Amino acid sequence: MSFFKRLFSTDKKKSLDQGLARSKRGVLEKLTRAVTGKKDIDADVLEEVEEALITSDIGVKTTTRIIQRIEERTSKNTASSVDLLLPMLREEIAGLLEANRGDQPVDLNLPKTDGPYVFLVVGVNGVGKTTTIGKLCHQFVQRGLKVTVGAADTFRAAAVDQLKVWADRTGASFVAQGQDADPAAVAFDAVQSAVAKNHDVVLVDTAGRLHNKKHLMDELSKIKRVMQKVAPGVPHEVLLVLDGSTGQNAIEQARQFTAATEVSGLVLTKLDGTARGGVVIGIAEEFNIPVRFVGVGEQPEDLQVFNAMEFVDSLLPSTFGDETPTE
Numbered sequence: 001m002s003f004f005k006r007l008f009s010t011d012k013k014k015s016l017d018q019g020l021a022r023s024k025r026g027v028l029e030k031l032t033r034a035v036t037g038k039k040d041i042d043a044d045v046l047e048e049v050e051e052a053l054i055t056s057d058i059g060v061k062t063t064t065r066i067i068q069r070i071e072e073r074t075s076k077n078t079a080s081s082v083d084l085l086l087p088m089l090r091e092e093i094a095g096l097l098e099a100n101r102g103d104q105p106v107d108l109n110l111p112k113t114d115g116p117y118v119f120l121v122v123g124v125n126g127v128g129k130t131t132t133i134g135k136l137c138h139q140f141v142q143r144g145l146k147v148t149v150g151a152a153d154t155f156r157a158a159a160v161d162q163l164k165v166w167a168d169r170t171g172a173s174f175v176a177q178g179q180d181a182d183p184a185a186v187a188f189d190a191v192q193s194a195v196a197k198n199h200d201v202v203l204v205d206t207a208g209r210l211h212n213k214k215h216l217m218d219e220l221s222k223i224k225r226v227m228q229k230v231a232p233g234v235p236h237e238v239l240l241v242l243d244g245s246t247g248q249n250a251i252e253q254a255r256q257f258t259a260a261t262e263v264s265g266l267v268l269t270k271l272d273g274t275a276r277g278g279v280v281i282g283i284a285e286e287f288n289i290p291v292r293f294v295g296v297g298e299q300p301e302d303l304q305v306f307n308a309m310e311f312v313d314s315l316l317p318s319t320f321g322d323e324t325p326t327e
Helices: 010-019 021-035 043-054 060-075 082-099 129-142 157-170 183-196 213-228 248-260 279-287 308-315
Strands: 117-122 147-152 173-175 201-206 237-243 265-269 291-295 303-305
Touching: 010 021, 010 291, 010 303, 010 308, 021 043, 021 082, 021 308, 043 060, 043 082, 060 082, 060 279, 082 279, 082 308, 117 129, 117 183, 117 213, 129 147, 129 157, 129 201, 129 237, 129 265, 129 291, 129 303, 147 157, 147 183, 157 173, 173 183, 183 201, 183 213, 201 213, 213 248, 237 248, 237 291, 248 279, 265 279, 279 291
Parallel strands: 117 201, 117 237, 147 173, 147 201, 237 265, 265 291
Antiparallel strands: 291 303
């Protein structure tokens, strides 16, 4: 039986394949050049593979670990064919991503909680944070859950307006106090409203300023403290939204936010518009934080629960003869 089992529906897998088509094409072209004219996996091939992975935005640290594992596996066989390279890469990368999953939910079936399940969503402006909240809201409502959305990004009036559009479109409850209101007060009201209405899920947006790390840390800490006055132990998840198309800049954003607050899960957006899908692997490995969702298209359903096996299967072919799907 294959190491990779089909877990997604046909439609979801097709969407993931199409969303990662550019990334897959880029990685495959680089790896193909690395093995062209070679029969066995040797030091020269591995050096070329290392460069291919690094330039695919997987990152130096993560690439080094992957290459070391391939070296260990091939050293046991003095004539490891280059045909084994892609299957080994797929297994090693999937293994790294699976190891970082921790106890995070692997689908949209949220754990049972005493009161609503609360998400605090963080990230800089422009990464797709508000859209991510809207898409999650849509999917939870479609599953029959009652959702409250809190517009605690009060720094930008446009963020409040955009979130209201999503709430109205999906039928979720919307809580806001307008521009320049206290974000913690908005978060408090959102959780309090959800508790009173016996809602299942709360999604709280936050401002995306990074110019002052201490200010960001203080603001997010205050939001948490105030929400906990209504529901102890919340938020259940702190999701950091990153724009996958920005490559190494996304890694720097992750570094800044993980220093400012305790992030429990990552959301990588806009992967369908880039060839930098490999950044998902590097970020998850470097920060030891599970990837929770990936965005591979414009439709609400294109924000998919992350599955390491399915992701790697869409990013890397099993053989060098596989065709890359068209966009």
